[in-house]
Amino acid sequence: MRAIITGAASGIGQAAAFRLAEDAAKRGTPARFVIADLTEDRLDRTDAGLRARGAETHRAWGDISLEDTALHIVATAREKIGGLDLLVSNAGDFSSAPLAELSTSEFDRVFAINTRAAWLLAKAAYPMLRDSRGCVIATSSLAGVNPQPPFGSYSPSKAALIMLIRQLAQEWGPDGIRCNCVCPGATRTGRTEGFYQQQGVERERAARIPMQRIAESTDIAKGISFLASPDADYISGINLVVDGALEGALMPLFATSKVD
Numbered sequence: 001m002r003a004i005i006t007g008a009a010s011g012i013g014q015a016a017a018f019r020l021a022e023d024a025a026k027r028g029t030p031a032r033f034v035i036a037d038l039t040e041d042r043l044d045r046t047d048a049g050l051r052a053r054g055a056e057t058h059r060a061w062g063d064i065s066l067e068d069t070a071l072h073i074v075a076t077a078r079e080k081i082g083g084l085d086l087l088v089s090n091a092g093d094f095s096s097a098p099l100a101e102l103s104t105s106e107f108d109r110v111f112a113i114n115t116r117a118a119w120l121l122a123k124a125a126y127p128m129l130r131d132s133r134g135c136v137i138a139t140s141s142l143a144g145v146n147p148q149p150p151f152g153s154y155s156p157s158k159a160a161l162i163m164l165i166r167q168l169a170q171e172w173g174p175d176g177i178r179c180n181c182v183c184p185g186a187t188r189t190g191r192t193e194g195f196y197q198q199q200g201v202e203r204e205r206a207a208r209i210p211m212q213r214i215a216e217s218t219d220i221a222k223g224i225s226f227l228a229s230p231d232a233d234y235i236s237g238i239n240l241v242v243d244g245a246l247e248g249a250l251m252p253l254f255a256t257s258k259v260d
């Protein structure tokens, strides 16, 4: 199994890397990774964790909002691991302001990271994915299905990502390439840890989730593992929601304690 994972230094990307390495070890197949993030040193822990699980790793780094970074990551896979079976396009970022205050450059930056990078990576990787009849998985968000104020262009960029992956599934299905999203709900990761450590936040949020807890990165990694597995070999073009039933929790907001 030869894979690229972006945003691999932390949170969901790191958990997915570890889980995919464990899956490969169970199947007795070699696991070879290109792990990517903003800087080389950020990848130390993921690199060490993958090696401890018996995987081969190579690093690629840079800002994924830049076209050259996407090309560099895919070129690293071509040179170092000789092909590609799986692209996990996971790196993402919030936007810093609500829409009324958002600058054009910040709007574009968020779309470049959350949406355009997934296309650039997939496009550059297409010849290798076609050769392997491989698989693309992008990390979308519940915010791509429901607007999430006050994060400006974050929800629109994740909604566009979901459609991008659906369109890739249509265009590349005849090549045997499967393309899916995994869609996390509220998840404890490097990015959200500070938020959940605030007094009462985790308890208050968890109470709104039917399954009564915030997801761990490993919960989302299980979804990625399934979509990458042979068990999902006829699944393409979906957005696999992993949210403890949070998305369905809209109508209960209007429930009264007693309806006669």
Ligand SMILES: NC(=O)c1ccc[n+]([C@@H]2O[C@H](COP(=O)([O-])OP(=O)(O)OC[C@H]3O[C@@H](n4cnc5c(N)ncnc54)[C@H](O)[C@@H]3O)[C@@H](O)[C@H]2O)c1
Binding pocket: 006, 007, 008, 009, 010, 011, 012, 013, 036, 037, 038, 042, 062, 063, 064, 065, 090, 091, 092, 093, 113, 139, 140, 141, 142, 143, 183, 184, 185, 186, 187, 188, 189, 190, 191, 192
């Ligand atoms: N944590 C949540 O609640 C949640 C919910 C829904 C979706 N997501 C999505 O999950 C994905 C992973 O997020 P996470 O929560 O694990 O966050 P995280 O901060 O723990 O990990 C994200 C990684 O992406 C990297 N990254 C960010 N911007 C980058 C850039 N421009 N270039 C290269 N790398 C960059 C970061 O350095 C970081 O290591 C994101 O796409 C995010 O939008 C997270």
